[in-house]
Each structure stands twice: as C-alpha cells, then as structure tokens.
Amino acid sequence: MVQSQVNYDESKVPPLHLPSLFVSEKGQVIETQEDWENIRRAEIFRLFESEVYGEIPKDFDQVSFEIQESSAHEFEEIAILEEVDISIQRGENSHVMRLNVFLPKKAKKASPVILLINHRAPEEDGSLSEEGYWPVVELIERGFATASFHAETVAPDDTVRYVDGILNNLYPEQIEKTDGLKALGAWGWGAMRAMDYFEQHESIAHEKSALVGHSRSGKSALWTSANDPRWAITYSNESGCGGAALSKRKFGETVEIINKRFTHWFSDNFNQYNGAEENLPLDQHMLPALIAPRAVYFASARDDEWADPKGEYLSLQIGSQVFSKIYGKKSPLISSWEELDGPVHSKDLGYHIREGEHGLTWEDWSIFLEFVEKVF
Numbered sequence: 001m002v003q004s005q006v007n008y009d010e011s012k013v014p015p016l017h018l019p020s021l022f023v024s025e026k027g028q029v030i031e032t033q034e035d036w037e038n039i040r041r042a043e044i045f046r047l048f049e050s051e052v053y054g055e056i057p058k059d060f061d062q063v064s065f066e067i068q069e070s071s072a073h074e075f076e077e078i079a080i081l082e083e084v085d086i087s088i089q090r091g092e093n094s095h096v097m098r099l100n101v102f103l104p105k106k107a108k109k110a111s112p113v114i115l116l117i118n119h120r121a122p123e124e125d126g127s128l129s130e131e132g133y134w135p136v137v138e139l140i141e142r143g144f145a146t147a148s149f150h151a152e153t154v155a156p157d158d159t160v161r162y163v164d165g166i167l168n169n170l171y172p173e174q175i176e177k178t179d180g181l182k183a184l185g186a187w188g189w190g191a192m193r194a195m196d197y198f199e200q201h202e203s204i205a206h207e208k209s210a211l212v213g214h215s216r217s218g219k220s221a222l223w224t225s226a227n228d229p230r231w232a233i234t235y236s237n238e239s240g241c242g243g244a245a246l247s248k249r250k251f252g253e254t255v256e257i258i259n260k261r262f263t264h265w266f267s268d269n270f271n272q273y274n275g276a277e278e279n280l281p282l283d284q285h286m287l288p289a290l291i292a293p294r295a296v297y298f299a300s301a302r303d304d305e306w307a308d309p310k311g312e313y314l315s316l317q318i319g320s321q322v323f324s325k326i327y328g329k330k331s332p333l334i335s336s337w338e339e340l341d342g343p344v345h346s347k348d349l350g351y352h353i354r355e356g357e358h359g360l361t362w363e364d365w366s367i368f369l370e371f372v373e374k375v376f
C-alpha cells in the first residue's frame, strides 16, 4: 500500500541534488538577465510544461464579457457584485466560464484585485466561510476588489469529468497528448481569462493583482504565474507536492501518490517519476524562479506535514537566488527553516508558517496582507 511508504522522518530525507538554476542544458553558466530569460528560463519552462503540468494553450479567437443581472447579495452595503459570464470562441468551438467579482463601493480610484482559484464547494464562492478561506468582507474593507471562479467552470476537479469544460469544448486535441493540458493548467487558463476581464475594467487596477490558491489551487496558481506575467503577486498556501514543495525530498506526499490519486492534475509524462524523483530534470524551486522578478509568497502550516512545510520553504529559499543573482533583489529568506521566528517579508518574497493544520485561514490572510501592503 503506497500510504505506508510516506516518510515523515527528516533523517530519512535523501541528500538534495537539485538541478542548477544557473547552468544551461548545454553547460553554459547563466549570469545575466538576458541569458536567464532567453536561455535558462526558457529551458526550465519547457521542462515544467512537458514533464509536470502540461501545456496551457494560449490561442483562441475571441473573448467577451457579459455581466449578468445579479440579485441581492450578502455584502450590499460595502460592495458591488458583478457576476460575469466570460465567453471564449476558438474556431467553431466556444466555452462560457463564470467569474464573481466584488468591487468596494467606497473606492475613489481603481482598486487592486485579489483573485482566488476556488476548488471547494461552489456555495462557498464569494461568501465568507467560518475559517476565513475567502474573507470577502475583510478584503473589501481594506480596499481590494475580490474575484473568484470555481474550478468546475473550466475543468471539474474529478478524474473522469475533468474534460467536461475547456478540454472538450475548446482544446480537444490536448486530451490525448502526454504533455497536454490537465486540470491544474485548465484552472490557470481560467485565471488568465479573469485577468483579461480585469485588464479592460475601469475600476480595477489590474497591475496591482494577486493570484491566490490554497493547496491544489496553489499548485495551479504557481504554474499560472509562470505562464502569465500579468500577476504582480502569486500566493501559494500550503500547495505541497507538485506545488511549492521540493519533490526530491520525498517527505510527505510523493509524486507517485499524487499521480495515482489525482490522475487528472498533471501531464501524463509526470508519471515517469513515480518512485523516481531523483530522475526529475527539475524541481519545484524552479517555479518561483520562473515567476521572478514578480513577487512570490509561500505559506505553510506546522502540522501539515503531508505538504512538507520545510520543503516549501527550501524551494522558495533556493529559487530566490534568481531574484538576487539575476534581478538584484535581496532575498529575505536567509534563516534556516528550523530557526524561523516569524514571517519573513521583503517586497519581493515572503514566507510564513503558522501553527495548526492544513487550511487557508484568516491568520494566513492577515499575514499575507501585510506582505501585499509592502508590494503595492
């Protein structure tokens, strides 16, 4: 049984041999921004695309937006609700996705925006759940526009039904490819269409945008930002294996476990590394590196060992070398994970670990928002 192979013992973590950020496949040492962006970044991006997440197709013919007549909502006093149908045409094919936007009524100028990729129960969309998962009121009161869409509206989070969205409707040729679009990428595609909406919206300051994902949606948020440079901040909350955490540590959830349980999340090629993480030509520290120099934020929870909190921190710490060496942005992640005594924030990179279990809580949000204030 795979479950019995899960390692939670730090002394059994294999020595880390991570592929270099700064040596190209041809052996060239990368030192300049030009060589990073044109050579090494491009190589690493292609590796993630083929070996881990699959392609996010960028082509379509037309995107249009229609705000639906919305009924009364919970936050009438402070916010305007826009329930937007985003229609995408590609040749003869079309798809409609739903985006929910709340705009702060008291805003005097365009508002910064926070987008949540929501994979939870649809009824939580746009409302404040008890533990703070999506704190619309607090965000609005702090002057943010909020937006969310449900995974279901682009690719259902289901091993069979995941094709019943943009895959069948817009990009059917991706389905059979071993490096084709899967659910995590499809949610990212949805986030990009939300950004298309923000870009043309007078009341939204789209250049002050944060993309947020918890757990499986955090994996998706990171891959999205690597694909789409329009996000100013990317926040992964406890995204763990296949997200923030280093795969080669094999601590907590492993590549084999995740691939066997969630066959619809990653490209088929990722299966080659089941039980063979040492063969991966990349690791997750390269994902924040792909997002550089835009701001990246990771958060972990102490008891969420399944997501390997230390592996999350290490991947940001090691990936932050691209921020410092290539873009001259000093990394605040200098302590070892064991020695952290509070959140670490600069205006480019941030990390916190809170006590407790897996979840996106108000505590996570409030610490993250301190970081957001630094960036904007």
Ligand code: GTR
Binding pocket: 214, 215, 216, 217, 239, 240, 241, 253, 258
């Ligand atoms: C778990 C999965 C994790 C994480 C989590 C979640 O079952 O193993 O990788 O994505 O779900 O999304 O809450």
